[in-house]
Amino acid sequence: MHTCIFHNSKRSGLIRACLLATLACLSSTWASAQSAPATAESTNQAPTYLRDVLPIIMGKCSRCHNEQARFVYNWLDYRTAYADRWEIRRRLWDSWKGTYYKESMPIANSPESLAITDEERLIIRNWVAAGALRGVTPPPGAPKSKAEKIELGRRLFTSICAACHQPTGQGLPNVFPPLASSDFLNADKNRAIKIVINGRQGELIVNGRKFNNSMPQFPLSDDDIANALTFVYNSFGNSGLEVKPEEVKFLRTQPPDPEGPRGIPQKSPYE
Numbered sequence: 001m002h003t004c005i006f007h008n009s010k011r012s013g014l015i016r017a018c019l020l021a022t023l024a025c026l027s028s029t030w031a032s033a034q035s036a037p038a039t040a041e042s043t044n045q046a047p048t049y050l051r052d053v054l055p056i057i058m059g060k061c062s063r064c065h066n067e068q069a070r071f072v073y074n075w076l077d078y079r080t081a082y083a084d085r086w087e088i089r090r091r092l093w094d095s096w097k098g099t100y101y102k103e104s105m106p107i108a109n110s111p112e113s114l115a116i117t118d119e120e121r122l123i124i125r126n127w128v129a130a131g132a133l134r135g136v137t138p139p140p141g142a143p144k145s146k147a148e149k150i151e152l153g154r155r156l157f158t159s160i161c162a163a164c165h166q167p168t169g170q171g172l173p174n175v176f177p178p179l180a181s182s183d184f185l186n187a188d189k190n191r192a193i194k195i196v197i198n199g200r201q202g203e204l205i206v207n208g209r210k211f212n213n214s215m216p217q218f219p220l221s222d223d224d225i226a227n228a229l230t231f232v233y234n235s236f237g238n239s240g241l242e243v244k245p246e247e248v249k250f251l252r253t254q255p256p257d258p259e260g261p262r263g264i265p266q267k268s269p270y271e
C-alpha cells in the first residue's frame with residue numbers, strides 16, 4: 001500500500017491500465033456492498049457542489065488534493081473545483097470508461113480508488129453536465145437529540161471518513177489509524193475534535209500501533225463535526241460520548257494541539 005504518492009508519482013501507463021481494469025471491477029463489487037448516498041436521481045434535483053460533490057471530494061480526493069499539496073489542485077473550495085470541472089469529469093468519468101487517455105482518478109492503487117462508487121462518479125458527471133452549481137449550505141438546524149445526531153453522523157461517516165478509516169472503523173494497518181475501540185480517541189474528546197477541525201500530520205500511536213501519515217482539514221460545519229464524532233463515539237465499541245456543536249465552535253478558537261496541526265513545523269530531536 002502506498003502511503004505517500006508524491007514520492008512515487010512516476011507512471012507506467014501499461015501497468016496502470018491493467019491495474020485499473022482490475023480495480024474498476026473490484027470497486028463496483030465493493031460499491032454494491034455499500035449503502036447508497038443520496039443521489040441526484042433520488043432527490044430529482046441537479047447535484048450541487050455543497051450537497052453532493054464536496055463530500056465525495058473530502059472522502060475520495062482530499063488526501064492527495066488538498067491545501068498542502070504542492071503539485072495538484074485542491075477542490076475543497078468551490079471556485080477551484082468549478083474552474084477545473086471538465087478535467088475532473090474526464091478523469092473521474094471518461095478515463096474509467098476508457099474514453100480519455102489520462103490517468104483515472106482517484107489514482108490506481110490507492111484506498112480511495114477502491115472506495116469510490118459508480119454512483120459517486122455519476123454524481124460528478126451529472127454535476128458538471130448540469131452547470132456545476134454551487135448550491136447552498138443548509139442553515140444550522142435546531143438542536144438535535146443524540147439519536148438524530150448519530151443518524152446524521154452515520155451518513156457523513158460513510159461518505160467522508162470511511163474512505164480512509166474504513167466502513168468498519170478499523171482503519172488500514174500502517175496507513176489509517178482505527179477509530180474502532182481507539183484508545184487515542186477515547187482518551188481525549190477535545191483532542192479528537194481538534195483533529196477533525198484542523199487535520200493532523202505526524203506520528204501517533206493508536207492501540208499500540210504507530211502511524212505517521214496526514215489527515216487533511218475538511219470544510220465541515222460545527223454541526224457536521226459534532227454529528228460525525230457523536231456517531232463514531234457511539235459505534236465500533238467506543239465510549240458513547242456525545243459531541244456538541246458548541247464544543248466544536250469553541251475549539252475552533254483554540255490553538256491546535258502541538259504535534260497535531262498540518263503545516264506547523266515539528267521540532268527536530270536535535271534542537
Ligand code: HEC
Nearest residue numbers: 005009060061064072084087088091103105106107110112
Ligand atoms: C492517491 C492520490 C490521489 C487521489 C486519492 C486522487 N488523486 Fe487526482 N491526482 C493525483 C496526482 C498525483 C495527480 C497528478 C498526475 C496526473 O495529472 O495524472 C492528479 C491529478 C488529477 C487531475 C488533473 C488535474 C488537472 O487539472 O491538471 C484531476 C482532475 C484529478 N486528479 C481528479 C481527482 C479527483 C476528482 C479525485 C477524487 C475523486 C482524485 N483526483 C483523487 C493523485 C490523486
Ligand code: HEC
Nearest residue numbers: 063161164177178182184185192200201202212213214215
Ligand atoms: C483522507 C483520509 C482521511 C479521512 C477522509 C479522514 N481521516 Fe481521520 N485520520 C487520517 C489519518 C491519516 C490519521 C492519522 C494522522 C497522523 O498520522 O497524524 C487520522 C486520524 C484521526 C483521528 C485520531 C486517531 C484515532 O484513530 O483515533 C480521529 C479521531 C479521526 N482521524 C477522525 C476522523 C473523522 C471523524 C473523519 C471524517 C469526518 C476522518 N477522520 C476522515 C485520515 C483520514
